[in-house]
Amino acid sequence: MHVKNTIQPPKDILIHPRNVNFNFTDDTPYEWHKNPNVAFLLNAVSIFLPNGEKFFMDSVRHYKNTITDPVLKGQLLGFLAQEALHKREHERANLEMVKKNKSMTIIEKSAYLFLKVSSILPARTQLAITCALEHFFALFANALLTDIEGFIENTHPAFGQLWLWHAVEETEHKAVCYDVYQAVAGGKLGYVERCIVMLCTTFVFSILLIFGIFFSIVFQKKPKNSLQKTKMDNTKQVKKKWAGLFTNLFLKIIKPYSAYFVPGFHPWQYDNSHYIREWKLSHGSKY
Numbered sequence: 001m002h003v004k005n006t007i008q009p010p011k012d013i014l015i016h017p018r019n020v021n022f023n024f025t026d027d028t029p030y031e032w033h034k035n036p037n038v039a040f041l042l043n044a045v046s047i048f049l050p051n052g053e054k055f056f057m058d059s060v061r062h063y064k065n066t067i068t069d070p071v072l073k074g075q076l077l078g079f080l081a082q083e084a085l086h087k088r089e090h091e092r093a094n095l096e097m098v099k100k101n102k103s104m105t106i107i108e109k110s111a112y113l114f115l116k117v118s119s120i121l122p123a124r125t126q127l128a129i130t131c132a133l134e135h136f137f138a139l140f141a142n143a144l145l146t147d148i149e150g151f152i153e154n155t156h157p158a159f160g161q162l163w164l165w166h167a168v169e170e171t172e173h174k175a176v177c178y179d180v181y182q183a184v185a186g187g188k189l190g191y192v193e194r195c196i197v198m199l200c201t202t203f204v205f206s207i208l209l210i211f212g213i214f215f216s217i218v219f220q221k222k223p224k225n226s227l228q229k230t231k232m233d234n235t236k237q238v239k240k241k242w243a244g245l246f247t248n249l250f251l252k253i254i255k256p257y258s259a260y261f262v263p264g265f266h267p268w269q270y271d272n273s274h275y276i277r278e279w280k281l282s283h284g285s286k287y
C-alpha cells in the first residue's frame with residue numbers, strides 16, 4: 001500500500017509568516033481568560049512550545065534539500081518562518097508567565113528532556129512525531145477558531161491575539177509536515193510508523209499536559225484578593241468548569257483526531273480555511 005495524498009489548501013490560503021510582537025508586561029495577568037481553566041490549559045501548552053517548535057523545525061529542516069517539488073518546498077520554507085516566529089513570541093509570553101509561576105520551568109525542562117530523547121531517534125521517526133504534534137495543534141487551533149469573537153471578548157488582549165495569530169498560522173501550515181512525511185516515507189511502513197508514533201506521542205503529550213495544568217494551577221502566586229480566593233476554593237464549581245471544558249474539547253477533537261489513523265488521511269480533507277478568512281477580515285489589510 002502506498003498512500004500519497006497531497007490535497008492542496010484553497011488557492012487563497014498561503015503560508016504567510018506575520019512578524020508581530022505582542023505586548024506582554026508585568027501587568028499581563030496570569031489568569032488571562034475569564035474562564036481561568038482556559039488560561040491554565042493554554043499556559044501548559046505555551047510552556048511546551050518553544051522547545052516543541054524548535055524540534056518541529058529541526059525535524060523538517062532535515063529534509064529541506066530532499067524535497068524537489070517547488071510547491072512543497074515553498075510551503076516548507078513558509079512553515080519554518082512561521083514556527084520561528086511562534087517560538088519567539090511564546091518565549092516572550094512564557095517569561096511573563098514564569099515570573100508568576102516559577103514551577104512552570106519544571107514542565108519546560110520535562111518537555112525539553114522528552115524532545116532531547118526523541119532527537120536521537122531516526123530522522124523519519126522524528127518527522128512522524130512532528131506530524132503527530134502538528135495534527136494535535138491543528139485540532140486545538142480549530143477548536144479555538146470556532147469562536148473568534150467570543151475568545152477575544154473573554155481574554156486579555158496580548159494573550160488573546162497571540163493565541164488567535166498562532167491558531168491561524170497553524171491552520172495555514174497544518175499539512176506541510178504531513179506532506180513532507182508522505183514524500184519521504186510514504187507506503188505501508190510509513191503508515192504504520194505514523195500511527196504508532198501518534199499513539200505514543202498522544203500518551204506522552206497528555207502526561208505533559210496534565211502535569212502542566214496541575215503545576216499551572218497549584219503553584220501560581222495566589223491572588224491577594226480574598227474574594228478571588230473564595231472563588232478559587234469552591235472546588236465543586238472548579239470541577240464542574242473543568243468537566244465542561246474537557247467535554248467540549250474532547251467532542252470537538254475526537255473525530256478529526258481519529259481520522260489520522262485512516263490510511264488515506266490528509267489534513268486538508270477538512271477544509272476550515274473560512275476561519276482564516278474570518279480572522280483576516282477582523283484584523284484588516286495588514287494581515
Ligand SMILES: [Fe+2]
Nearest residue numbers: 053083086170
Ligand atoms: Fe506553531
Ligand SMILES: [Fe+2]
Nearest residue numbers: 083134137170
Ligand atoms: Fe505548527
